[in-house]
Amino acid sequence: MTEKILKGILLDEQTELSLNDLSYACCSSAEWIIQLVEEGAIEPVGHKTHGTQKTPWRFSASSLQQAQTAMRLQQDLNINMAGVALVLELLKEIENLQAELEVYKANNKD
């Protein structure tokens, strides 16, 4: 038993991660993350191009969640990139519908 108090990183809207952070967290190669971006499954935030100079990619914490889910889906169910992107989109959709349903239910109780 330790008395030390650990402080983690809160993965909220303000947290930004680099391509490196993301591939480390997913145990994947950077190429795999790039594929996810190319498929449109995750999107870098505030990505700007200054003339020919590009700023490095930054990702939101929700991208981390998406990428980790993508990795599990791909490995456990053997789904290709396009399929994974579709599944992620549908899951998001279900989540939104469920949230709407909750609100609807809360407003129409008794």
Added chain:
Amino acid sequence: MDFKDYYDIIGVKKDATQAEIKRAYKKLARKYHPDVSKEANAEVRFKELGEAYEALKDPEKRAAYDQLGKNWKAGQDFNPPPDWDAGFEFNGGGFTGGNDADYSDFFESLFGHGFQGGQRQSHDRSQGRQRTYQQRGEDHHAKVSIDLEDAYQGATRSIMLQSPEIDSNGHVINKQRTLNVKIPKGVKQGQRIRLSGQGSPGMGAAPAGDLYLQVEFNPHGLYRVQGHDVYLDVPVTPWEAALGASIKVPTPTGAVDLKIAEGTPNGRKMRLKGKGIPSKTPGDLYIIIQFTLPPAESDEAKQLYKKMQQELPYNPRSKMGV
């Protein structure tokens, strides 16, 4: 340990063909995948399924399991008889796919845990790179429950974690540890906290995995939470709503005085800006006005209702055409 009926887990008959087993497994794997499924025990089911399929998809393992399984029923206390696997060969069969760390004692007592596994950790997608025996430790996931008030003030929670570790003799032991973790102020329902290096230790010189803590709010007797916004139903009397009033309402940071305007309708939503869960852009606290009627139990109350009935011409159904 208990005997596991792998056929039952996958939902096929004992004489199912390999193709039938595969189909049944794929179907259930999609159904119970923890990222997709809403079933409460999805994770347990999914692991069980993976283990069952691992045993049955390889014809050699399946034959050995069948040989053994004739005399056993699921849930029976089980110890593999000596030499049960004589004449079968499991090694190097190319039947990887699962993560051996997830298999049950039952599975390991039959097939061992030394075979190639841990695919998820060691997956090396760039071709032709040489693989050294180094593996980043597995990530761990856990949930931590907090009260809404903790999200306003921040809190420290101690969490008990059980993680399988390999001791110096190569045995897998379940190690318990307690972590004290700071829950930062402003956390939302379902949000995750990442604790670097608090997962499983790595192999070789590789770093340890991470621990992901998912924050869940305990249901609150008064408040509902949506993202950073908090909702509170406040009951008011008809005269407070009709005549206007100043009432005391609770908030997670203490009671406040709230002005009810004259003629406030039932269900009116009032926003207390920035009184939701704190954050860079703090959430709001919404107060929903709910009329309550005093019970007409006493004679005085009945008299008052009667007076209203006589002196207050009011037909709430006038627009319904009846």
